[in-house]
Amino acid sequence: MSEELHEITLRVNGHDHAVAVPARRLLSDALRLDLGLTGTHVGCEHGVCGACTVLLDGAPTRACLMFAVSAVEAEITTVEGLSQPDGSLGPVQQAFKDCHGLQCGFCTPGFLTTITAGLEENPHPTRDEAREMVGGNLCRCTGYQNIVAAVLKAAELR
């Protein structure tokens, strides 16, 4: 017996995408496999690393801890949705580039989405608040110093 597919519409970065997915399709996998939005990275798949973080109605959410079939009423923003309308880098992306906030880049999409929402809530974070903002995201390259610097820089650029 083949697995039942659910016809759903996901609203991602302002566009509607109609897809047919099995119920067990994680949102992270739906974004990557069904929508081809491979900017969302899959790391630990149990909510610890933060690489798959997307914005669900503006709030950072682990895409690996949610099924696509549960995301139907939400406005989803992935890292692909963070650039400017003309395709140039958004403020958080630009700050990461300026401050060398990434090396291998695997964790970066999760940081960018998390910080984008974090600066909406707190536009002028202190260094401590910037550290707190990224406390749920793991990076194995940078040692975090330049990521914290990028949060502060992004706050200036916004």
Added chain:
Amino acid sequence: MKPAPFAFVRPRSLEEALEVLGAHPDAKVLAGGQSLVPLLTMRLAAPAMLVDINAVPDLDRISCDDDGVRIGALVRHAALLRDEDAARTQPLLRLALSHVAHPTIRNRGTTVGSIVHADAAAEMPAVLALLGGSVEVASVRGRRTIEAADLFAGPLESTLAHDEIAVSAWFPALRPGERVGFAEIARRHGDYAMCGVAALVGPERTRVAYLSVEEVPTIVDLTGVAPDDVGEAALAHLDPQPDIHATAAYRSQLVRVLTRRVLEQAA
């Protein structure tokens, strides 16, 4: 890994959710998914059906009065943490919630889900137990209230029947003359604690709750114990368990240090 296949329903009303749950003995409730989805992904659980309650209306309400704080099943940890009325009515809620995981997990995870999930290392079951709160549950058979003292049966085991949905939890208000404290030690900020302690100090009684020490949240009465003796007095009632995160001896040391610390906070 990926979850095993399951059937999926997303009911639009509580009645519909209860009917489906009542008709499918191998169905499970999906709330925030922050505990359930990892279990499915690691294939530690493989229910035949998930009943996603996120589209059920009116379950996301927080209401406060002089008696306490009532939260619906879809109130996310983050919403309760932000709520000023709730923080005023019972300050222990905010104190403890700031230790529950990271903000991103709190955006999705529900406080009621965390309570009925009954993880011995979780903060909010211990808070509910210390305050003497309760959970209201519904099924096709009717409604009932489960007092915190009767809720936690074992590790990851609450006394909800399979066909019951927890619709709300109730936390008693802080009464005049009462003070609260909370402290925990985790390997990394936002991780589950190796030991956590919550205190409720009133004019007549001093009660302390321990999480991550035994297999269920444990309450110890420390009324009248001298400040220097609180750690040992608590340990006389506790049997700290070893696991991969901490030995029994280390947990005992955390009990000594944290008991003193929360009681100083609540003095």
